């Protein structure tokens with residue numbers, strides 16, 4: 305079964321220059337041909353892009369979708385002047401533990417559908433609101449029914465009613481063993497008020513020994529050694545990167561560790577944005593993701609994240625688009641998504657706009673006209 309996407313006003317593949325008046329052929333879920341409209345071969349099926357821009361599907365490499373309840377009241381209070389504090393996670397933990405599997409899966413499925421409708425075709429999902437062996441394993445199992453990019457984040461916070469050392473023994477022992485069969489990644493929240501660098505190292509090394517790849521939450525709330533630790537341990541990504549020192553930027557420059565920026569958090573907590581411009585100029589690889597979670601960034605919209613990156617973080621629209629697609633793929637160590645080279649997964653978006661610049665230029669407008677996904681969840 306082949307499909308011709310024709311009449312593309314502007315095509316971005318991340319493989320060579322942007323093409324105008326282009327076409328693209330999909331065969332068996334892969335990109336099979338890219339070229340000028342007038343040379344397009346015949347196919348079984350036709351999608352008319354109507355002169356719109358076609359871009360790779362978004363790769364949202366950081367989200368927390370397995371949870372119950374919401375925290376709209378906390379957001380409202382924060383907007384009225386109360387400062388953000390990390391303790392709200394524990395409230396979501398209580399609600400998540402009390403929810404049934406069906407409730408958790410229904411909520412996560414609804415959020416994934418929201419993401420897809422806005423152009424996300426690959427999503428990573430973290431655990432981290434269970435924080436017992438059984439509840440974390442349940443979260444990982446439910447997430448694994450929605451994506452292959454599952455991350456075990458038992459080291460989100462130390463839950464109530466257990467000592468710090470006892471909890472770390474659990475996270476690096478029985479909880480890890482229970483979650484690893486469903487997970488590809490291990491993560492730790494290494495920040496002020498969360499886990500320190502030595503604790504984070506212990507968590508990551510245990511995960512790597514269990515066969516998981518490393519990713520980290522770091523430098524969201526304050527500078528620390530988190531970014532350098534992530535680079536030292538060969539993490540695929542260090543996420544947030546809001547408070548960086550020069551030595552952090554130096555470590556990220558040219559490293560395989562991607563700096564994943566999550567500006568929905570700064571928006572929703574009314575905090576200063578990370579300096580994406582400085583990272584790109586230094587030679588770091590930057591990704592953009594939603595961090596969708598009920599506390600600090602309850603958005604599923606990658607177009608919104610792109611708009612923030614352009615408006616608030618100094619990226620050009622082209623850089624922001626790259627970071628939200630190819631950058632996210634790098635952060636997940638994937639080379640089959642995030643671009644539209646021949647052979648790539650045929651995950652793409654037809655925009656109701658002549659250029660991807662409109663994603664930032666027309667914020668909040670539903671410009672994603674059609675999503676074509678090799679996972680067929682369009």
Ligand SMILES: [Zn+2]
Pocket residue numbers: 366367368521595
């Ligand atoms: Zn997060």
